[in-house]
Amino acid sequence: xxxxxxxxxxxxxxxxxxxxxxxxxxxxxxxxxxxxxxxxxxxxxxxxxxxxxxxxxxxxxxxxxxxxxxxxxxxxxxxxxxxxxxxxxxxxxxxxxxxxxxxxxxxxxxxxxxxxxxxxxxxxxxxxxxxxx
Numbered sequence: 520x521x522x523x524x525x526x527x528x529x530x531x532x533x534x535x536x537x538x539x540x541x542x543x544x545x546x547x548x549x550x551x552x553x554x555x556x557x558x559x560x561x562x563x564x565x566x567x568x569x570x571x572x573x574x575x576x577x578x579x580x581x582x583x584x585x586x587x588x589x590x591x592x593x594x595x596x597x598x599x600x601x602x603x604x605x606x607x608x609x610x611x612x613x614x615x616x617x618x619x620x621x622x623x624x625x626x627x628x629x630x631x632x633x634x635x636x637x638x639x640x641x642x643x644x645x646x647x648x649x650x651x652x
Contacts, residue, residue: 533571534561541578549580550612551619552600560584564611565651577611587619595628602634610644617648 541561548555561576562584568575579587586593601623604616617640623631640648 530571534563534576537561537571537573537576540573541576544609545578549583550577550607550609551579551583551604551615552597553603554580554582557581562587562615564614564647575611577609577615587615590622593623593626595623595626595631598623599630601631605634605638610647613640614644614648617645618651621648 538561542559544550545559547559549557549559557580559578559580562579563571564575564577582597586597598619601616601620604612605620607613607616617635617638620631620635620638624635
């Protein structure tokens with residue numbers, strides 16, 4: 520994998536090529552909170568493969584991206600949408616929703632704990648969700 524500025528540019532270039540497919544897949548809505556009419560960007564799920572793959576990307580709004588990046592700024596009420604995201608047809612969306620619910624459940628948010636108790640992920644998706652920790 521290329522490193523430094525050149526590697527970052529290469530990775531962003533590949534991700535930008537996914538945008539058309541991600542717009543079509545998401546119907547121009549954030550795949551986590553379902554926001555529409557806002558700027559959406561590809562978000563890669565950890566662990567990052569050597570080359571970006573569309574099946575490891577989701578299309579999310581800036582509000583979701585900022586809260587994922589900085590857990591201190593998470594607004595638990597914003598994430599009530601995970602009830603729907605957890606049952607998305609897109610495996611990467613399910614994985615992110617599961618990870619976020621676990622983070623919220625650790626913060627003693629009872630609704631997140633309840634959702635996790637009833638959540639079901641296939642074994643391979645649960646393993647993927649656990650890889651980032």
